[in-house]
Amino acid sequence: MRASAFIDAVLAIAGKDLAIEWRTKTAFASSLVFAILVLSILFVARDASVVSALDAAPGALWVTFTFAAMVGMNRAFLLERENRALEGLLLTPVPPAGIFVGKVVANLAFVAAIELLAIPLFIVFYDVPLWQRLPELLAVMALATFAFVPVGTLLGAMVVRTRFAELMGPLLLLPFLVPPIIGAVQVTAGILSGRPLSAYTGWLSLLGLFDLVFVTVSILLFDAILDR
Amino acid sequence: MFPDNGAYMVAAYVVAAVVVLAYAASLLVRLRKHR
Amino acid sequence: MTERAIPQLARRGTVIAMLGLAGLAAVYVRALMFTPIERVQGPAQKIFYLHAPAAWSGLIAFLVTGLFSLLYLIMKDRRLDRLAAASAEVGLAFGVVMLTTGPIWGKPIWGTWWTWDARLTSTLFIFLLFVGYFVLRNAVTDPDTRAAYSSVIGVLALALVPFIHVSVYWFRTLHPTPVVLKPDEPSLPSVMLVTLLASFLVFTVLYVGFTMQRYALAALRDAELEDALDVSG
Numbered sequence: 001m002r003a004s005a006f007i008d009a010v011l012a013i014a015g016k017d018l019a020i021e022w023r024t025k026t027a028f029a030s031s032l033v034f035a036i037l038v039l040s041i042l043f044v045a046r047d048a049s050v051v052s053a054l055d056a057a058p059g060a061l062w063v064t065f066t067f068a069a070m071v072g073m074n075r076a077f078l079l080e081r082e083n084r085a086l087e088g089l090l091l092t093p094v095p096p097a098g099i100f101v102g103k104v105v106a107n108l109a110f111v112a113a114i115e116l117l118a119i120p121l122f123i124v125f126y127d128v129p130l131w132q133r134l135p136e137l138l139a140v141m142a143l144a145t146f147a148f149v150p151v152g153t154l155l156g157a158m159v160v161r162t163r164f165a166e167l168m169g170p171l172l173l174l175p176f177l178v179p180p181i182i183g184a185v186q187v188t189a190g191i192l193s194g195r196p197l198s199a200y201t202g203w204l205s206l207l208g209l210f211d212l213v214f215v216t217v218s219i220l221l222f223d224a225i226l227d228r
Numbered sequence: 229m230f231p232d233n234g235a236y237m238v239a240a241y242v243v244a245a246v247v248v249l250a251y252a253a254s255l256l257v258r259l260r261k262h263r
Numbered sequence: 264m265t266e267r268a269i270p271q272l273a274r275r276g277t278v279i280a281m282l283g284l285a286g287l288a289a290v291y292v293r294a295l296m297f298t299p300i301e302r303v304q305g306p307a308q309k310i311f312y313l314h315a316p317a318a319w320s321g322l323i324a325f326l327v328t329g330l331f332s333l334l335y336l337i338m339k340d341r342r343l344d345r346l347a348a349a350s351a352e353v354g355l356a357f358g359v360v361m362l363t364t365g366p367i368w369g370k371p372i373w374g375t376w377w378t379w380d381a382r383l384t385s386t387l388f389i390f391l392l393f394v395g396y397f398v399l400r401n402a403v404t405d406p407d408t409r410a411a412y413s414s415v416i417g418v419l420a421l422a423l424v425p426f427i428h429v430s431v432y433w434f435r436t437l438h439p440t441p442v443v444l445k446p447d448e449p450s451l452p453s454v455m456l457v458t459l460l461a462s463f464l465v466f467t468v469l470y471v472g473f474t475m476q477r478y479a480l481a482a483l484r485d486a487e488l489e490d491a492l493d494v495s496g
Contacts, residue, residue: 151419158412162402172395172416175388176423179430186434202433210426217422221415224336227408231305233371240310240367241291244317244360248287248469251356252280255476259273262483 001095009094013102018109020079027075028110035068035118043125057126058188062181064118065141066148069111070170073152076103077160090226100222104153111149115141133191140187143207147180148173150218158225176214183207269482276475283469290462298458310368312458316466317360318386323470324354325389325424328396332417335410344410345485347417348400349477351393353470358390381432388427392420406485 001009021027042060043053080086089099119137123130130137155172159165183203190200197204294312301308331347334340365383366376377383396416403409451459 154415154419158399158415159402161408162399164402168398168402171398175392175395175427176419178388179423179426182430182434186437206426206430206433213422213426214419217419221336221418224411224415227405227411230300230302231307231371233305233307236367236371237295237306237309240307240313240364241295243363243367244313245287245291247356247360247363248284251353251473252284255280255473255480256277258480259277259476259483262480262487 001093001098006095006098009092009098010102010105013089013094013099014105014109017076017079017103017106021075021106021110027072028113031068031072031110031114032117034071035064035114036121038064038067039118039121039125053126054128054192057122057128057192058185060126061118061122061188062144062184064122065111065115065145066177066181068114068118069145069148069152070173072110072114073107073149073156074166074169076107076153077157081160086226096223096226097219100153100157100219103157104150104218107149107153108145111145112141115145128192129194130192136191136197137188139197140184140191140204140207143204143211144180144184146211147207147214148177150215151176154218154222154225157222179210180207183210269479269486272475273479273483276472276477276479278472279468280472280476283465283472286461286465286468290458290465293461294458298455299452301455304372307368307371310364312462314361314364314368315459316462317357317364318382319463320466320470321354321357321361321386321389323467324350324357324474325393325420327474328354328393329417329421332414333421335414336418341406341410341485342482344414345481346474346478348396348413349474349481351396351417352477353473355390355393355397356473357466357470358386358393361386362390379431380435381428384431385424385428389420389424392416392423396420 039060042056042063046056077086080089086099090096094102119130119134122128152169152173156169159168159172162168183206186203187197187200187207191197290312294309298309298312300306327350328347331343331350335343335347369378370376396413399416400409400413403412
């Protein structure tokens with residue numbers, strides 16, 4: 001398939017998923033409310049006389065992002081469970097990698113929307129000096145989100161057919177969140193403390209390498225989970 | 229003289245032995261069911 | 264494998280496992296009675312003769328599972344998946360040994376039950392990935408789907424562990440936790456070294472024997488399942 005046709009197919013699949021979600025907005029609203037609740041709970045879940053809001057902020061932000069993402073990514077392959085729609089998709093000339101990338105793009109858009117909406121709340125709740133350094137935070141968010149969405153999408157495709165999918169998805173995904181969260185929290189803490197991004201080239205490189213490895217591996221492995 | 233932590237040593241050696249032996253036994257039992 | 268090969272594999276695996284158990288008993292005797300007590304750390308230091316080899320066997324099990332998962336995805340031979348799963352279960356057992364002896368050793372030596380250093384944390388996550396591997400495996404009934412899904416987890420896990428190791432190591436060097444008795448990798452006198460090496464050998468033998476047994480068990484179960492399907496189908 002030509003590259004431009006591939007990209008068209010990817011965008012078509014992503015667009016379809018997002019359009020379906022936009023109609024009801026159920027998963028989106030749930031994820032957003034979940035994010036607000038987690039942010040709030042983590043704010044109060046500390047001894048405020050010992051742990052300042054600034055200290056708790058980076059960890060709270062990333063736990064919120066990843067947990068809300070897990071809630072949201074569940075829906076990706078649920079859509080295709082109805083009427084065996086995945087088989088229909090596979091009958092099209094779109095290669096399986098294209099279907100997978102389309103799903104990943106949809107998930108990325110979904111998770112990015114949640115993250116972007118959560119940022120103002122985060123700034124307000126935790127009273128952190130973030131406005132000046134927002135672009136840098138967005139860069140880190142992009143790096144980290146690219147780390148867990150492809151793997152989450154792949155795992156979602158597998159667990160959707162099992163009985164306790166909502167439980168098994170997070171169970172399988174959580175270990176894969178550890179390196180990105182460690183890196184993202186370190187860099188976010190630096191940003192909130194006024195340190196320049198250049199002080200974190202190690203962590204940023206690690207995140208970048210993680211992204212590269214897992215995006216590639218996830219795309220390659222998707223083919224293996226389709227039964228032909 | 230050395231620190232008096234022999235109890236930990238005993239505990240660890242016992243736990244390790246129990247786990248290894250229990251696993252070995254479980255394999256034997258399960259294999260036996262298929263004879 | 265032929266009809267008689269599986270029971271033979273089971274027998275040989277059992278023999279090797281029994282040899283390993285005998286070796287373990289010998290290591291116990293040598294470690295407890297014929298290896299001197301380390302002066303700074305005391306008797307608890309001897310836990311190291313079990314903890315390190317168990318972690319080592321767990322790591323081998325993990326690498327085997329990862330490698331054979333990858334091979335299955337390439338060659339689609341279900342026997343490869345069977346070996347990956349057998350190795351994973353044995354790895355789980357050694358993981359339990361490692362995760363129990365570790366804290367019991369850590370408390371008197373490091374002052375805390377757990378320390379988030381790179382090696383321990385990596386092995387903890389290997390254990391958790393193994394658990395996830397089996398949870399997924401047990402949730403899927405069709406053997407081919409189960410093999411495919413397990414292999415995907417196996418390969419993903421293989422790619423993940425180096426990243427966990429590095430990120431935890433960097434995290435740790437930024438936030439070192441205080442330690443009571445810090446054993447800085449003492450150069451072991453030969454008496455202790457021999458005990459340690461003997462233990463590594465024993466745990467390797469145990470791994471091989473157990474994995475052979477577990478593989479044979481899986482093969483027997485699959486054969487039985489196929490016979491049942493043939494009769495009814």
